[in-house]
Amino acid sequence: MKYFQFSFLLLFTLISFTSCLEAENDTPSCIDTDITFQDDYYKLEAEVYSSKYIEVNLINGCNLDLRITGIKVEGQHREDFKVEGLSIGTSITKATYFNVIFTPTQLGTRKGIIIIRHEMGELVINLSGNGI
Numbered sequence: 001m002k003y004f005q006f007s008f009l010l011l012f013t014l015i016s017f018t019s020c021l022e023a024e025n026d027t028p029s030c031i032d033t034d035i036t037f038q039d040d041y042y043k044l045e046a047e048v049y050s051s052k053y054i055e056v057n058l059i060n061g062c063n064l065d066l067r068i069t070g071i072k073v074e075g076q077h078r079e080d081f082k083v084e085g086l087s088i089g090t091s092i093t094k095a096t097y098f099n100v101i102f103t104p105t106q107l108g109t110r111k112g113i114i115i116i117r118h119e120m121g122e123l124v125i126n127l128s129g130n131g132i
Contacts, residue, residue, distance in 0.1 A: 030062035031092055031116070031123045044102040044129040051103040053084075058096040062120060066092045070117035080104050081112035081127055092118060104131025 034057040046052035060066060068090045073081050086098035104110050114125040 053101045072115040075112035077110040102129045
C-alpha cells in the first residue's frame with residue numbers, strides 16, 4: 001500500500017511540474033521592440049565604468065490596452081544593465097520608449113536579460129555588452 005501511495009504521489013508531482021513548465025514556456029507575447037538582434041542578443045560596447053545607452057520602443061501588436069506589470073533585469077552580469085524611463089503600470093502604446101543603460105564593471109563580454117511582464121505575457125530582451 002505504501003508503494004502504491006508513493007508511486008501515485010510521484011506521478012502526480014511529475015505531471016503537475018511538467019504542466020507548470022509547459023505553461024511557462026508557452027507564455028504568449030504580442031509586444032515587441034524596435035531594436036535589431038544579432039545572434040539572439042542586442043550588443044552594446046562601452047568603456048569600463050562609463051555608460052552607453054540605447055533607446056528602445058515597445059511595439060504593441062495586440063490591439064489591446066496593455067499595461068506593464070513587472071520589470072526585471074536578470075542574467076550573469078545584471079549589475080551592468082539598467083532600465084530607465086519605464087515603470088509598472090505604464091500603458092504600452094506605439095510610442096512607449098525607454099532606455100537601456102550599459103555600464104560595464106569589467107573588461108570583456110557582459111550578458112544580461114531584461115524581462116518586461118505585461119497583462120498578456122512577457123517580453124524577454126537578451127543583451128550582450130563588451131567592456132573595453
